Amino acid sequence: xxxxxxxxxxxxxxxxxxxxxxxxxxxxxxxxxxxxxxxxxxxxxxxxxxxxxxxxxxxxxxxxxxxxxxxxxxxxxxxxxxxxxxxxxxxxxxxxxxxxxxxxxxxxxxxxxxxxxxxxxxxxxxxxxxxxxxxxxxxxxxxxxxxxxxxxxxxxxxxxxxxxxxxxxxxxxxxxxxxxxxxxxxxxxxxxxxxxxxxxxxxxxxxxxxxxxxxxxxxxxxxxxxxxxxxxxxxxxxxxxxxxxxxxxxxxxxxxxxxxxxxxxxxxxxxxxxxxxxxxxxxxxxxxxxxxxxxxxxxxxxxxxxxxxxxxxxxxxxxxxxxxxxxxxxxx
Ligand code: KG4
Ligand code: ZN
Numbered sequence: 001x002x003x004x005x006x007x008x009x010x011x012x013x014x015x016x017x018x019x020x021x022x023x024x025x026x027x028x029x030x031x032x033x034x035x036x037x038x039x040x041x042x043x044x045x046x047x048x049x050x051x052x053x054x055x056x057x058x059x060x061x062x063x064x065x066x067x068x069x070x071x072x073x074x075x076x077x078x079x080x081x082x083x084x085x086x087x088x089x090x091x092x093x094x095x096x097x098x099x100x101x102x103x104x105x106x107x108x109x110x111x112x113x114x115x116x117x118x119x120x121x122x123x124x125x126x127x128x129x130x131x132x133x134x135x136x137x138x139x140x141x142x143x144x145x146x147x148x149x150x151x152x153x154x155x156x157x158x159x160x161x162x163x164x165x166x167x168x169x170x171x172x173x174x175x176x177x178x179x180x181x182x183x184x185x186x187x188x189x190x191x192x193x194x195x196x197x198x199x200x201x202x203x204x205x206x207x208x209x210x211x212x213x214x215x216x217x218x219x220x221x222x223x224x225x226x227x228x229x230x231x232x233x234x235x236x237x238x239x240x241x242x243x244x245x246x247x248x249x250x251x252x253x254x255x256x257x258x259x260x261x262x263x264x265x266x267x268x269x270x271x272x273x274x275x276x277x278x279x280x281x282x283x284x285x286x287x288x289x290x291x292x293x294x295x296x297x298x299x300x301x302x303x304x305x306x307x308x309x310x311x312x313x314x315x316x317x318x319x320x321x322x323x324x325x326x327x328x329x330x331x332x
Contacts, residue, residue, distance in 0.1 A: 004314055005075045007099075008307035009060065011092030012084025012112045013138070014043045015300070016055035020067035021307035026122055028066035029297060029304035032059050041178045042168075049087030056095050063303070074105055076319070078310030081109035082330030083139070089326035097322055108310040109320040111332045112301075113137075114152055117144050118312070119298040119305035120265040127263040127292045134252050136276075137268035138164035138179070141208050141248075143255045149312035152332070155259070156206025156251055163244055163270045166210035170217045170240050174229055184237045185273050191238030193275075196220070198243045206251050206258070213243060241275050249279055256289065265292040272299040 003023050010017040017031040034051040037043045064071065079096035080089060100107040117133045120126060133144045141163045143156035161169065164181055171180020199216045201209040217240060221229065229236065256262055266280055277293050284291035298304055313319075 003075075004311060005069065005073050006078055006108070006307045006310045006314060007060070007064070007071075007074045007076075008078040008110070008303045008310055009056070009092045009096050010080045010112075010301055010303040010306045011052045011056065011088050012080045013088055013301055014048045014051070015302070016052050016059045017301065017303035018060045018063035019303035019307040020063055020069050021304070021311050022067070024308065024311050026304045026307060027069070028063045029302055030059055030062045030066060031297070031302055038177060041172065043085070045085045045087050048085055049091055052088055052091035056091060060095075071099075071103060074103065076106045076108050076310065076314050077103075078108040078110050078306055078313075080112050080115070080306055081320075081324065082111055082327035084112060084326075084328065086326060086328040089328070093324070093326040097324070101322060106319045107322065107324070108313050108318065109324055110306045110309045110313070111330065113140055113142065114332055115305040115309040116267040117146060117152055117265070118149060118309045119267050119294045119302075120292050121149065122294065122298055122304060122308050125292065127265055127290065130259075130261050131263035131265055131292075132252070132255055132259065132261050133265040133267050134248060134271075135267045136163040136248065136270035138162060138168065140268065141210070143206050143251060145259060145261065149309075150316055150318070154332075155255060156208070158208040158210060159203065161210040161214065163208070163210060163248060164268070166213050166244050167241075167270065167273075169214045173214070173217055173221055174233065174236060181270060181273065184241055185275065187234045187237035188241040188275055191234030191236070193238040193242030195232070195235035196239040198239065200243060200247055206255050208247060208251060210244070210247070213240070213247075241273070245273075245276050245279050248276065249283055253283070253287070256287070262287070262289045263292070264289045267294060267299065269300040272296050
C-alpha cells in the first residue's frame with residue numbers, strides 16, 4: 001500500500017515550524033524561534049508575520065531534507081488554520097494553499113488546540129481512547145475529553161487568563177523577561193514551593209481562573225522592600241509555580257472523578273514545566289492513573305502535532321477547499 005506522507009506547517013504565533021509525517025510516524029519537526037520579540041516583553045504581531053515570511057521557505061526545505069523527502073512524495077499539505085495571531089496564521093495558510101495548488105495535492109486545515117492534544121499520539125507509548133488531556137498554553141487552559149482522534153470535547157476551561165499567561169505575567173512582576181514561564185521553572189527548581197502562600201481561586205465545575213493569582217502576587221510584592229525579589233527569587237518562583245500546579249491538578253483530579261476516565265495526558269507549552277510533569281507523574285502513581293507527557297519538542301508550538309492531527313484527518317477524508325481562510329478565534 002502507498003504510504004501517507006503529510007507535510008505540515010505551523011505558524012499560529014511566533015514559531016515557524018514544518019514537519020513531515022509518514023503513516024503516522026514523525027520523520028522531521030523543524031522549529032524556527034523568533035528572538036525579535038524578547039526586547040518588547042511579548043509577541044509583536046506585525047513582527048511575527050514578517051519573521052514567518054522570512055522563515056517559511058527555509059523551514060519547509062529543512063523539514064523535507066531532514067525527512068529525506070521531496071515535494072513530489074507528499075500526499076497532502078496541512079496547516080494551522082486557527083486559532084492564533086491572524087497575520088501569522090495568514091502566512092502559513094497562504095503558503096500551504098499555494099503549495100497545494102502548485103502541486104495539485106489535497107489540503108488539510110488543522111485546529112491548533114486539537115493538535116496540542118493529539119501531540120500525545122506521537123511515538124510508541126500513546127494513550128488509549130477515551131483519555132483526558134489538560135492543555136495548558138500561553139493562550140488556553142482546557143480539560144479535553146478525547147473520545148477518538150477526531151472527537152474531542154472541551155469539558156473545562158479558563159474563564160480569564162491562561163496558565164501560560166499566569167506564568168508570564170507573574171514573571172514580569174518579578175522583573176523576568178518574556179516568556180517568563182521557562183525562567184520560573186528554572187528558578188523554582190532551587191526554591192521552596194511552600195515559602196509563600198498565594199490565593200487559590202474557588203471556581204465552579206472544571207473551569208479555571210488565573211487573574212487573581214497575578215493580583216495576589218502584585219499586592220504581596222508591593223508590601224516588600226526593593227531588595228526582596230532579588231533575595232527571594234527562587235522561593236518566589238517555586239511558590240508561584242506550586243500554586244499554578246495545584247490549581248491545575250485539583251481540576252484534573254475532579255475531571256477523572258466525574259468522567260471515570262483514568263488515562264490522563266498533558267499538552268501545550270506549559271506542559272514543558274518540570275514541576276507540572278513531576279506532579280502529574282506522582283499523582284498518577286498515587287491514584288492509579290496512566291499518565292502521558294509529550295516529549296519537550298512536542299509541548300510548545302510545533303508542526304509535528306499539526307502533522308499527526310492531519311494524518312488522522314487524512315484517514316477520515318477530512319480535506320478542505322482552496323478558498324479556506326484562517327481564523328484568529330475558532331471554536332471547535
Ligand atoms: O503552546 P505554546 O508554545 O504557545 C501557545 O499556543 O500559547 O505555549 C507558550 C506558553 C508560554 O506562556 C510559556 O511561558 C509557557 O508556554 N511555557 C512554560 C514553560 N515552557 C513554556 N511555562 C512554564 N514552564 C515551562 N517550562
Ligand atoms: Zn500552542
